[in-house]
Amino acid sequence: MLSRGDLTDREWEALEPLLPKTNSRCGRWRDHRQVINGIIRRLSTGCQWRTLPGHFGPWQTIHKRLMLWSADGTWERLLQHVQAEADAAGGIDWDNNVDSTSVRAHQHAAGAPEPAAHAVKGGCPRPGPRARKPAAPAGGGGAADEGPGRSRGGLTSKIHLASDGRCRPPAVVITPGQRADRTRFEPVVEEIRVPGTGLGRPRRTxxxxxxxxxxxxxxxxxxxRGRGIRHVIPEKKDQAAGRRRRGSHGGRPPGFDTARYRKRNTVERAINKLKQFSAVATRYDKRGYVFLGTVNVAALLIWLRS
Incomplete structure (x- = not known):
């Protein structure tokens, strides 16, 4: 199972050079490997922070580390580095697919304060040390974007993601559960950004x-089409009927590659991999940026272990 077990020596060797050496607030960090293993345990089991076994260290330290690195983008940088290494080795299938999945929010995830800071990538606001005045959240809709939203299933959040051809998520966006899938398509595709291991721009197409x-x-x-990306999206029956009713003014039918569309199941399998982690399958995090960090840690483990 991808969600089980501490970091192996190989995984630790891949991450260790990228981790911050000192903490500007209190000097040196507590042992990174011990703390990350504690985060993985909580991610895998969804347990309460205070019930983590003592050999991972103080639960307050583990919780704070997840929050700090979610706020400053450390998890995203680690994820991009692992993706860059995979791309340099030719290990990324660039036939990507996009979909979303709803995540039931635990009652402890409700009651987040109204966001009063930055709008950040991923659709979830998080505090910024240099923020001077509130900005509109990227997901739109005020405080509902910080906490879970209301949908038919009750309190839910929605994970919008892209998947490469090997069932690994290169991009993740978090929104309230009532947000329509099509409104987050462009933000998800914009989030696909794999840096190169040397000089040059990251690959985004x-x-x-x-x-x-x-x-x-x-x-x-x-x-x-404007970005030069081939699309494989089936046309709805009502859209096809409306196009035919307009005759020559309706335009040509969109191209569709049936063989390529069969690969769309990779995004469904990527969702299944993410939901092997209990803290992703159910949202326990109150703040939106922390839940985004939790999902990024799960995605990082998927890339390391597959």
């Missing part, structure tokens, strides 16, 4: 992007 009918609209296809 997949070979193709596949999605189901929930993403079928002219705006989405025009966006992908």
């Amino acid at each position: 997949p070979d193709s992007v596949g999605a189901d009918k929930a993403y079928s609209n002219r705006k989405t296809r025009a966006y992908l």
Whole structure:
């Protein structure tokens, strides 16, 4: 199981050079490997922080480390480094697919304060030390974007993600549970950013992007064409009927590669891998940026272990 076990020696060797050596607030950090193993235990089991076994160290330290590194983007940088190493070795299949999944929020995840700081990548606001005045959250909708949203399933959040051809998520966006899938398509694709191991710009353009009918609209296809990305999105029946009714004014039917569309199951399998982690399958984190960090840690482990 991807979610089981502490960091292996190989995984630790990949992460150790990238971790911060000193803490500006209190000097040296507590042993990184011990603390990260504690975060993995909580991620795997979804247990309360204070019930973590003592050999991982004080639970307050582990909790604070997850929060700090979620706020300053450390987890995202680690994830991008692992992706860059995989790309340099030719290990990324750039036929990407996009989808979303709903996550039931635990009652302890409710009651987050109204966001009063930055809007950040991923659709979740998080505190910024240099923020002087509130900014609108990237997900839109005020305080609902900080905490879980209301949907038919009750209190839920939604994870929008892309997947490469090997069932690994290169990009993740978190929104309230009532947010429509198609509204987050462009932010997810924009989040795909794999740096090179040397000089040069990061790669941000997949070979193709596949999605189901929930993403079928002219705006989405025009966006992908504008970026030179081949789209594989089936057309809805009502959209096809409307196009035919307009005759020559309805335009040509969108291209569709049936063989390529069969690979769309990779994003479903990537969702299954993420939900092997109990703290992802159920949202326990109150703050949006912390839950985004939790999902990024799970994605990091998937890339390291697959």
